[in-house]
């Protein structure tokens with residue numbers, strides 16, 4: 001059938017996108033918006049796409065319309081679509097517009113596809129784009145709406161996708177301060193799961209991600225579909241089951257975020273992937289895509305071990321104390337010292353001075369120079385904290401420019417502060433000048449960029465303003481890395497990570513909570529961006545006391561750092577910390593490009609992951625024991641993605657930590673053991689008994 005004679009019900013225009021793991025097929029009939037008629041395992045090259053499209057059609061019976069409305073890439077109310085439409089807008093005078101798009105053109109070249117549809121009656125154009133990536137196996141898709149006259153946008157979904165029928169539930173991500181990346185499983189049922197984040201930032205509560213596992217999928221096996229919306233201003237997600245059983249997934253900016261009529265609106269990129277090897281397939285795709293395609297590193301040096309002084313001194317900055325702490329941190333192995341909140345204005349607590357970005361002469365009479373020189377003299381880099389988008393009512397800048405604050409005068413404050421109106425060029429210029437002055441006058445190679453409150457109302461211009469400011473600073477100071485922090489993990493997404501190099505996953509330095517959080521966050525985030533610090537012996541946010549070895553190994557699972565006051569460390573604690581840090585440095589080269597794979601532990605007390613080197617020649621397993629096990633002896637832990645035919649030398653890296661209560665003759669306690677990939681993946685490795693809140697570290701080398 002000729003591809004372009006798509007005028008009757010049985011003739012289709014079709015397009016296919018392929019990477020080594022997945023095929024996505026779009027089909028349009030009668031010039032309408034296309035539907036995704038297939039998304040899954042790679043189809044044969046000679047598959048008849050029109051046949052696929054025709055086979056996709058579902059039946060009609062009593063009580064239904066005479067034809068099922070298309071579940072298109074932007075479902076249209078004008079086609080009697082029984083669910084949520086993909087586009088909601090009004091004309092300039094407020095009249096609702098009901099678009100009805102017709103095919104205009106397609107550009108289909110080398111793994112990218114751009115489809116253009118027009119609604120001539122309303123003067124609207126919808127452009128959907130798709131880009132495949134053979135290395136990462138992530139498809140990037142986005143939608144643009146153009147209008148001949150300015151219109152008000154209520155909702156624009158990125159190109160809509162069907163969700164699989166062979167799935168019983170969906171997994172999405174919520175959280176809170178000190179409790180980021182909690183996974184929720186919700187059963188599919190008629191109607192929708194609607195998540196809308198109206199806080200104006202990505203938020204702890206609403207990481208913009210979704211995984212739809214097919215029945216029986218685990219970390220290591222089965223099929224799963226995953227989605228991430230790369231935007232920092234708050235998103236909306238719709239996962240809807242229609243009355244006829246079909247399912248759709250929509251992602252876009254939170255609705256009504258565009259305050260002004262315009263002739264052009266765009267969604268952020270929606271990153272999607274299909275996996276045939278469990279949730280790990282999705283996780284690895286996102287980890288690689290973020291690491292290899294999205295991040296813009298400031299240099300190619302290995303990730304340095306951080307020391308951050310926040311939990312050591314808070315606002316109490318005293319030069320001799322900070323110098324002493326820096327000296328001790330360097331001795332423990334730190335390679336970058338980050339001066340946190342408290343160095344500017346009259347910032348003795350969190351009630352004052354945000355936006356007064358000038359060094360506090362009471363604390364630093366000779367400026368930051370002496371501290372920076374000391375830190376540099378120890379061989380460390382220097383980082384500094386800013387919270388650029390914020391202002392305290394008690395600040396010189398607020399007194400001078402009260403109109404620069406976003407929101408009404410009587411708004412509820414958050415941490416005693418307001419957000420600045422980032423849409424105003426004069427605000428962006430002011431922040432830029434103040435930050436640029438600090439960066440130009442000092443040898444600073446790192447910014448911890450904080451954002452400690454939600455916005456008074458969602459506004460896409462705010463996010464665009466923040467992005468513009470970061471982009472301008474990065475262009476002027478390309479050697480300066482930025483960490484995205486928002487009371488911990490309140491601004492983590494691929495949009496902010498296009499312009500930053502690290503995230504502060506959580507304000508919780510509690511290793512037990514971190515163990516779980518890090519595991520879940522790795523569904524989307526690679527090691528290289530995920531900051532993890534060894535906290536104080538008694539955790540400041542949970543009150544829990546944890547052993548140094550556990551704290552150190554949990555931090556070593558990600559981009560390692562320290563945040564306790566090093567003066568509290570006993571000799572034993574300092575020794576353990578030095579050793580683990582040495583181990584991390586010796587391994588970081590391959591770890592930072594490794595895939596983080598979740599393991600299917602048969603014991604719910606064990607939270608385990610395997611970091612698999614890119615060249616598959618080595619791995620390390622971190623098996624954290626979160627609580628006491630129900631059964632008395634450890635169950636074997638199955639590894640994953642090894643070569644079944646190969647043999648691996650497996651070594652318990654921290655066998656010195658075997659407690660006296662582990663009395664059995666376990667082979668791993670005596671030294672390395674050589675086992676086949678088949679054995680390690682089907683039987684699993686038997687680890688020694690251990691206390692709860694401890695970690696086994698198992699190294700493997702392919703022979």
Ligand code: DGJ
Pocket residue numbers: 310340341385450452485486487488504506507
């Ligand atoms: C919140 C951050 O998450 C902390 O790490 C610290 O930087 C404080 N803000 C400083 O005010």
